[in-house]
Amino acid sequence: MAGKTKVMKPDASSISRGASLIKKGEVVAFPTETVYGLGANALDANAVRKIFLLKGRPADNPIIVHVSSIAMLQKIAKVDARALTLAKKCWPGPLTIIFEKKGIMPANVTCGLPTVAVRMPANKAALALIRESGVPIAAPSANISGRPSPTSAMHVLEDFDGKIPLILDGGHTKIGVESTVLSLAGTPRILRLGGFSYEKLKKLIPNLEIAGHPKKIGGPALSPGTKYRHYAPSVPLMLVEKKEFGTFASKLKAGERRVLFFGPNFPKKTIAQLAGQFEYFLYFKDGENAARRLFDELRDSEKKYDRIYFCEIEERGAGRAVMERVRRAAGK
């Protein structure tokens, strides 16, 4: 693409500009309730190819397709009664469901898999863009592969300025981590923890499981994307486990600019002792708050500090998705 990237608030005219770009086979960034997406017409293999090139995305990592209606879902996927009931209950929302795909889907969206991942985002601008484009929109998170996902238009601009024609700026995203990816083949399994909490989904699907990390179970990655190092800031991210809370400070190096991220489970008196050792302390009041701010704070901190220390938070609700991302970003 030649020329400048336009950043526009979503309104009738910017949505219509976005939709006509999508119809022409261009790539447009847009907000969802989870993170920003880098969207293209899911039915146009050439447009989808641009997404892979822009992101530097591995060719074996399939893309989530976004729809604005159940009718649109049924054009691209085979939907059985159980999945349909679930989609109707949970959509629009941060839940991606894996379906058997229909022949209309180009092979590169799904990387040759017989399945397609689909969700209906709970964001007015996203839904309007899909509706007005008249086609399902394939969209991974709008970051260069491996970088923290974007939760604001500014983050998208950081990674793609001058490379895409339009970013719809819907402000900071509500949830801050990506959608939960669910497979209903065999035992229902979460392939990627995300914005739709395990606890909430378990109430709808009593026999729900969480897929183990591919390295631990030794099999192939279930959600191909989960095997890659992800979400990493440009400076080292150190995970401080709960058992190290009282001891890790004694091992810190001198002459390093550091920030400490911590939650309510971190002992307050230790904070006072660490005062001289960190330039900044960043407090997450619960898992939801950590999810909302995680990627933003990582992108901000990489500019200011040499190292980021993240003290383990409780793995409950959104805290699960946060810890999964922190482990991956820390290379664990």
Ligand code: TXA
């Ligand atoms: O919240 C989100 O999900 C955001 C917004 C933009 O919707 N999108 C997003 O996309 O996070 P991405 O590409 O960053 O992550 C998609 C994940 C990857 O782990 C990918 O491997 C998995 O979904 N996935 C996509 N299609 C799949 C399929 N057919 N079977 C299994 N996993 C699939």
Ligand code: MG
């Ligand atoms: Mg991503």
